[in-house]
Amino acid sequence: MVYQIHSTHPQILLKIPINKPKLSNIHTKPQLQTRTTITSSSSPSISISTVNQENNPKQDIYSVKFKTLGACKLGISRYPDFEYNAQGGEGSGIGKKMVGVDFNGETSVDFDVKTLYIPPLTTATTKFLGLPLPPFLKIAIVPEIFRGIINLESDKVDLKFKAKFWFSMGSIYKAPPLLVETLLTSEESKGSLRSGIGERLDEQGRCKLVGVATVEPIDDFLMNSFLDLPTECLAILNATITFSKDEDFKLNS
Template sequence: MGSQIYSPTPQFSSQFPKTKSRQVSSYASLQLKPRISIISSQQQPESTRVVTETAIPRTSTFNVDFKTFEACKLGISRYPDFVYNAQGGTGTGTGKRIESSNEISIDFDLEKLYIPPLTSATAKFLGLPLPPFLKIDIEPELLKGYVNQETGKVNLEFKAKFWFSVGTIYRAPPLLVDTLLTSEESKGRIREGRGQRLNGGGKCKLVGVATVEPIDDLFMNTFLSLPTECLANMNAKFSFSST
């Protein structure tokens, strides 16, 4: 009669259910994978929002208002920049949609365009207000261009005369500035700047580098090392309304 030996160790089947191990493996892999955040258009930083959020009228022609603010800069030659408070600058123009394009053409009325002068009350040089009686008037001669309502990109042709004066004692012939004010990058030989596109509130930063030619004034030509370059850096806001 044969005998049978029974092991005290219980015998387990090697066929375990795999559901739990798969869950653990799946959880571990999720913890190891990098997380990718997707930002919706509503979560985008204000500076990247498109211009359509500024409620541009759907009409083909509409009004455009322009304002300038503080924390602007103006620089010429290799001198440090003037820190310029342009609060109170205003302009009114007409906007027109360009068919089959995201661009809007804008043309400002020169009679309604005002840019504050640089004085001891509005400008500082090396941290100090401009000397008393020193004044730089800005006389615009042209401001027109294009705004891309999809990207917020702005390009405006800007021409102006800059008048330097010291009270009633001295008034130099005007410096002629002809540049492209842009929300992108403007770069010359010795001057450069980078702007910011229109955000959802219609605000932007426009920069422009221009070449300033000599004038009929030996003192100014020597003092400013003309011909040279100047840089304009303006904080501005555009508002759109139906005509």
């Protein structure tokens, strides 16, 4: 059946089909995703490929424990290092490692800074030139960031550490915080004034982490003058880092 449309050329007819062709239904499995590709040509072709979600990589999730040990050191400017016993510090975090993808053993680790505790420098934990700090002196450490990469194959550790150091003298004096940001590493950390060499994880999870940071001036004339800010500081931290894996932590990526 055709319709006739009259124009200035009555001999021309426009044929319009009134019956639409039926399209067959395409059924796909609920677990599969379809991807349609149309190639540009005089006769477009359609190809359908499937991706099985069950073969997607997964993540191994670890519980990570961090503990600080004794025989640590902290140094600032050109002063001799403080002998620092950090025994008793601890924290926990989560480690994530891709399964089925080659990352050479690298595992991302993020510690919960709300529960991370690092002992303060006090007369009980710290010595300077062989003598304990005076009882009224205290330097509290408040972490803000502690995360990075730990390689479970090479045992290399690289953790970004950011914290505020609060210096006080009893109730008489409390300075604004010194902001320290560095990379605590099991390798070498080197600045213009300070440097240190760390040690990688051993079979018991023990390691030595070192980091050099630049400390900027604060809004306190006394501290700026006494420490000669801006300057460098060095942290040498002995610690243990242990991983435990639970099947309940294995999640789909």
